[in-house]
Amino acid sequence: MIGISTIFFLETLAYASTLALLSLGLSLTYTTTRVPNFAHATIASIGTYVLLTVVGLMRLRGLNIYLYSIPAAFITVGIITLLQYVLVLKPLADRGNGLIGLMISTLALDIILMGVINIYADFLLQTFKAKKVKLQVRDQPALRSYDARIELFGQNVNVSGLVAFATLIAVAILLWLLLNKTKTGIAMRAAIENPALAEVLGVNVNRMYMLAWFLAGGLAGVGGVFMGMVQKISPAMGALLIVSVFAGSIAGGITSVFGSMLGGLLVGFAENFGPYYSSLLLNMDMTGYDKMFSLGIIVVVLLLVPGGLASLDLSGLKKRLPLLRAGGVEVSGE
Amino acid sequence: MILEQYLPIIIGTIFYISTYLIVTLSLNLEAGYAGIPDFGKMMFVAVGAYVTLNLVPRVTGYLLGVDTTGLTDSNKNIRIMEEINSRLVGRYDVAAVTFIVSIVLAMGVGALFGYLASRPAIRLRGDFLAISLLAIAEIVRQMGIHTDFIAGGEMGLYAPNIFFWYRHDVVVALLSLALAVATFLLLERMANSPLGRLLRAIRDDEDAAKALGKDVTKIRTRIIMLSSAIAALVGVLAVYYSLGGTAKDFDRVTWTFWPWAMMIAGGMANNVGVLVGTLLIVIPHQLIFMYKHAIASYVPFDPAWLEKILVGMVVIIILYVRPQGLVPEKPSRTISYVRVRDFLEQAEKE
């Protein structure tokens, strides 16, 4: 690509794939409970701390990092997100809380988790010190130097970008198969579209929603692993990331899982390439303005196509791209 | 002697109760009465502070004949402000003008931000509005931190000490208290006026209000503007209280979540509830702050994290046990279509 170095492109690919994983999960939970989960990005940063813990304590290097930390993050963060649904959202909704109450509960959880991550970071620091692990727990630079490297276009580069993108593609295919080819997946789409009818046909809707929250959390955790490979690790990393994640979901159409995935990719590229090209174009330093591009995407989409990309008529495209069509989940943006 | 020891904490408590009360009351106007989920509250407090840090000193400097070029450059800022402060002593006229200018400018810019930030999603469902306000607020904060020309970036900026005639913290705390009382009385009157009833009617049945030809978007926009203007006042007070500030001071936890927590705890759509909720959260906060070191010896980590966890849990527990808060909204809640229409007609006449 014009003027973009391979390394910059790969880091962007890792970041964009991360956002795609997060936006996808955010939409998955949104379609079930119709509550935007403001804790989603902080939940992802738990995945980053799982990575840090696993890498530090097991002294991992190269591809082993992914081999161990991805499953660990998926399960840990999946369970935490499942608990958010089971212990917080479901009981609150059953007690008659409306949208505002439920949204504020996700904001509250965000803050609880931030407190917990900070306490965990203190604890991890002690452990690292005791075991003589040379890693920071706050303001730890990205774990780039721990990554595996390969030759690409004559350059020696980290694999994080390629692994992240490959993971995203695998997740997309598996999720598509799950939602379209399995009984559970069809039941999940049914439960999302019309919970009352699904119940009447004998589907335990609550269990379907639990599965959706677990998957969404697990994928956020995996995203957190890639975040730690290309970004500075700190307990507050979720606070800003939430803007990008929502931008991805809104751009793709917040009720469309696969639309959100594409939206996340789009936002990831826009945030990195936007400042780069506009710096060249305007002849001034635009680094630090990356989030302006996601904000711009949110504003433009909300003003022009509130339903996001998924609400655009893509009938021609749909025939060729089965992924887009999978949105039985898309309940069409309002 | 005892008084001297405790004076700072007493002053601080008065200041925090008053400023949080103002912000939470303004939030209650939006969220409680009008059903607008303002998750970007911190931005409106922040712009009030940005104005006081960046624009107001230029006016003061002009009046005092101090050159203010390079005000937002943290190296020059300190010298400019020293110069302003030394010339300010005894100039009650300039102090008064500075104060009035900061109030007017902050409220104006606050209202403008309320208008702009609500544009993208004001017509959409509540969750979209919540998301976009939160996102814009985060960006406003980041811009403030990452650029120097807004509020001096990481280092922040100093502010003129217009209360040079006494301890400025005492004056600002008492001033905040007076403003809080005024805000309370104003909003309480509004809540019980036809406008307040109209807002609740829209909140409870937007479609009915729309069907009766009410421009719901316009009414909502005005409420956001008013509420943001009030919140911006707190930014002014915060800057004068600490004689400076940085964009970092205005984060989502302190100026968005806390006011929400106070409102939820006390009870939405009830100004007395807001007062109860504010006391309920600020006072324990001050106590934790005061006994920080004592607590730190019992728990193996920074008590500040513990406080975050506790406040978050209190909010969730209150939502579960008493979704309507400790002091619920007064009845007249279930408004039938007919009553909505009557209210609207009445409001029309007035």
Next chain:
Amino acid sequence: MPTALELVDVNAGYGKLHILYDISLEIPEKEITVIVGPNGSGKSTLLKTIFGLTTIYSGDVIYRGVNIAGKKPHDIAKLGIAYLPQVGNVFDNLTVEENLRMAAHDFPKTAAREAIEEALEMFPVLKAFRKRKAKTLSGGEKQMLAMAMAMIRKPDLVIFDEPTAALAPKIAVQVLKEIVRLRDEFNKTIILVEQNAKRALEIGDKAVLLVSGRIQFKGGPKELLTHPELSKLYLGLK
């Protein structure tokens, strides 16, 4: 006739909104019970109450000797009761085949396939649309799909909420014929809520009139149709 389902002094509603008052009712086996009443009288609410979709404040709902009041809908569905809601009775974004597979989602694989084929035999019109999304079907076709979905579950008791609403008269008659066939050929017990009282009462074995959440009349359909006041007041018959 033995009783399939019995409601005893049921009070129910939505949250705190009390809709049904002291409903006591027996639904006889292998008969069609027709429930009529003005708009908003609580007919749909009564059906939802049987299926656990409302809040029951007091009273019992007894199906074959088991009290199902307070059970979750997905558990009730497993007892052999099927319910076709008044609105949203198919999944619009699923294909016809996926809708049918949904109805059989808790069956073993081969049983599911057989049940789907059987249902398609019962409603052959659907065969042509297997791959189409339900939202592209006409109102009548959707109703057929909904009935097929209900039948897949091989229920003993089938609850219909205004199955002929918004259908052309000719198709409406056809749907009612299908319902009669369910009773006569397949020995199903049926509860039928109908807007067109006359047409429904003609095929019914038992009639219930619901007014403002209370039962105003229970008895034979003929009796209700010819009742001097009730038929005029509530059924719009002269």
